[in-house]
Amino acid sequence: MQSKTEWLRTQYPKDGDRLPAYTTVSDLEVEPTYTPDDLNGWAYETALGHPGTYPFTRGAYPSMYRGKLWTMRQFAGFGTAEDTNERFRFLLAQGQTGLSTAFDMPALMGYDADHPRALGEVGREGVAVSSLADMEALFHDIPLDRVTTSMTVNCTASILLAMYFALAARRGTPLTALGGTIQNDMLKEFIAQKEWICPPEPSVRIVTDMIEFCSREAPRWHPVSISGYHIREAGSTAAQELAFTLADGIGYVQAAIERGLEVDNFAARLSFFFNVHNDFFEEIAKFRAARRLWAAIMRERFGAKSPKSWLLRTHAQTAGCTLTAQQPLNNIVRVAIQALAGVLGGTQSLHTNSMDETLALPSEQAVLVALRTQQIVAEETGVANIVDPLGGSYAVEALTDRLAAEAAAYIKRIDELGGIVRAIELGFPQKEIGEASYRYQQQLDAGVRVMVGVNRYQLEAEPPMEILRIGPDVERKQVERVRDRKRARNAGSVRDAIAQVREAAAGGRNLMPPIIEAVHHEVTVGEISDVFREVFGVYRDPAWV
Numbered sequence: 231m232q233s234k235t236e237w238l239r240t241q242y243p244k245d246g247d248r249l250p251a252y253t254t255v256s257d258l259e260v261e262p263t264y265t266p267d268d269l270n271g272w273a274y275e276t277a278l279g280h281p282g283t284y285p286f287t288r289g290a291y292p293s294m295y296r297g298k299l300w301t302m303r304q305f306a307g308f309g310t311a312e313d314t315n316e317r318f319r320f321l322l323a324q325g326q327t328g329l330s331t332a333f334d335m336p337a338l339m340g341y342d343a344d345h346p347r348a349l350g351e352v353g354r355e356g357v358a359v360s361s362l363a364d365m366e367a368l369f370h371d372i373p374l375d376r377v378t379t380s381m382t383v384n385c386t387a388s389i390l391l392a393m394y395f396a397l398a399a400r401r402g403t404p405l406t407a408l409g410g411t412i413q414n415d416m417l418k419e420f421i422a423q424k425e426w427i428c429p430p431e432p433s434v435r436i437v438t439d440m441i442e443f444c445s446r447e448a449p450r451w452h453p454v455s456i457s458g459y460h461i462r463e464a465g466s467t468a469a470q471e472l473a474f475t476l477a478d479g480i481g482y483v484q485a486a487i488e489r490g491l492e493v494d495n496f497a498a499r500l501s502f503f504f505n506v507h508n509d510f511f512e513e514i515a516k517f518r519a520a521r522r523l524w525a526a527i528m529r530e531r532f533g534a535k536s537p538k539s540w541l542l543r544t545h546a547q548t549a550g551c552t553l554t555a556q557q558p559l560n561n562i563v564r565v566a567i568q569a570l571a572g573v574l575g576g577t578q579s580l581h582t583n584s585m586d587e588t589l590a591l592p593s594e595q596a597v598l599v600a601l602r603t604q605q606i607v608a609e610e611t612g613v614a615n616i617v618d619p620l621g622g623s624y625a626v627e628a629l630t631d632r633l634a635a636e637a638a639a640y641i642k643r644i645d646e647l648g649g650i651v652r653a654i655e656l657g658f659p660q661k662e663i664g665e666a667s668y669r670y671q672q673q674l675d676a677g678v679r680v681m682v683g684v685n686r687y688q689l690e691a692e693p694p695m696e697i698l699r700i701g702p703d704v705e706r707k708q709v710e711r712v713r714d715r716k717r718a719r720n721a722g723s724v725r726d727a728i729a730q731v732r733e734a735a736a737g738g739r740n741l742m743p744p745i746i747e748a749v750h751h752e753v754t755v756g757e758i759s760d761v762f763r764e765v766f767g768v769y770r771d772p773a774w775v
Contacts, residue, residue, distance in 0.1 A: 234267040255509035255679075256467035257669065258632065264624035272627065277522075281617045284529070286521040287630065288618040289576040290541050295614035299327075301579040302604045303380055303545065307332030307357035308591045309704045311367035314357040318372060320594065324601055328410075330380040330581060331368070332356035333390065340386045340427050340759025343708040344716075352705035355591070356382075360712045360756065362749045365393040366400075375403050379410035380455070380545065380579075385427045387414035388436050389758050392745040395448065399750075411452040411501055411545070414440060417478040417650055418457045420769075421659045422464035427759055428766035430651050436741060436762075438485045443742035445496040452501040454482055455545060461659075462505035463551045465667020468516045469633050471505060473640030474650075474659045476523055480641070481650040483532055493532050497539035504577075506568040507549045513568070514620060515629035517544065517575025523634055523641075546577035553588045557683035558695055561585040566603050573613055574620055580604055590697035657772065712754070719752045727751045731758055735765040 242262055252260050261268070279285055282292030291297065304326055306317045318329055334356040336348035342360040343352045352358045359365055383390050391412050398408055416433035419426050426433065437454055444453040458475035466474065479500065486496055504520065506513050524542035528534040548568035553561045565582050572580050582600040584592035608614050620626045647653045673679040680686050727748035734744045745758060
């Protein structure tokens with residue numbers, strides 16, 4: 231049989247190529263085809279292993295979706311807590327299997343609805359939550375011990391999680407019965423999303439407090455979801471998303487070990503969150519490479535002994551940055567293909583974006599179509615019936631190896647810079663992402679890369695689409711509620727509770743117990759965030775050139 235090189239020389243019609251070059255979305259050149267020649271030195275046992283066995287390339291669990299489908303978790307939040315509670319109930323009634331909470335910008339940035347900086351943003355991009363009373367309304371009549379909840383919040387994660395724990399305590403639900411995830415990934419905020427209060431060092435300290443508290447008190451809870459999603463949305467390549475996410479994970483594990491925690495006591499509760507972009511095979515390979523790399527990092531670098539500590543379990547979300555305002559119905563197709571890639575990559579949980587998300591928060595009809603997309607993939611296509619059906623594909627394995635190698639090179643570079651916190655302070659990941667994003671935009675502008683409906687196949691007139699609109703009455707109502715609650719509180723108890731949070735922040739005591747106590751007294755997101763600002767200072771983003 232001819233070698234691949236010989237085949238390319240004698241058989242492949244080079245002058246018949248449709249394009250001058252073939253690359254992935256991340257600009258990795260791809261071969262016309264892949265053969266065993268692309269896997270020199272490759273061994274099944276070390277590169278793949280069976281599903282559910284080290285290095286977990288083929289999946290975190292042996293039976294994968296044959297045993298249990300992924301959790302279908304649509305990101306939801308808008309208006310008041312009551313508005314979002316109604317959406318939660320709708321989605322659960324339609325077959326959604328987990329909740330995912332989007333908070334509004336004031337809650338994300340540590341301001342109450344009545345703060346001047348919240349003006350115009352209350353309930354607009356997520357649900358408005360300022361106090362424990364709002365959290366109670368948000369989860370009204372939803373049994374916290376029978377549904378897993380994800381909360382997408384970072385610099386105020388400790389406060390929102392404290393409210394969730396306090397709510398459980400009021401209902402008599404033990405913390406040991408709570409399952410879910412809070413994003414709480416501050417390192418990616420400095421790299422990509424840019425929502426912070428404090429500088430990196432105290433931000434990591436708060437995350438470590440939460441890891442320590444949850445490992446002891448809420449063992450089913452994932453205290454941090456190490457997130458590549460926003461890194462990719464900021465314009466990174468797939469390899470950069472993989473590398474910077476795992477480097478962030480290394481940073482959190484290192485911080486927890488330096489705190490004195492045993493790695494096998496908390497590592498199994500770390501979870502991950504990846505983007506699912508448009509390039510079908512590159513995305514599948516990315517998930518497989520992530521599991522392989524993380525398994526080696528935990529076993530070889532940190533000496534974790536428990537196989538559970540080696541597992542990379544991940545939530546995935548289809549890529550919001552690939553959706554277009556032009557011809558938004560096309561987004562349904564993009565999301566379906568991305569969802570399929572996430573499933574073939576072996577995700578444990580999936581959010582499918584709604585077709586109208588480039589225009590507004592999802593309407594009820596749009597989010598239902600997005601959920602039905604997952605259900606069709608799960609129930610009608612048969613892809614959930616075979617574990618890692620693409621395992622052994624020359625192309626997928628070659629891409630997996632390549633992404634793993636490129637990500638490992640980035641992680642080595644970050645180690646040489648002194649670790650991820652130092653790399654962020656030097657602007658290294660930010661500059662790498664900025665350059666990748668610039669190259670991608672140039673390709674779009676030049677038409678080298680096609681975005682259907684945007685730079686090719688445009689329509690002269692777009693039909694209108696009905697979208698969800700948040701009226702100004704939501705903000706007025708929420709501001710009044712926050713002010714009423716503040717007036718009704720016991721001022722002495724509030725003052726004492728805030729003092730306890732301040733003392734813990736300044737003295738190094740774990741922050742979670744005093745924050746939980748404070749929210750019981752209706753101390754708000756903004757008031758606790760003000761303590762963070764006072765004790766830790768406010769971070770200002772340097773300008774990177």
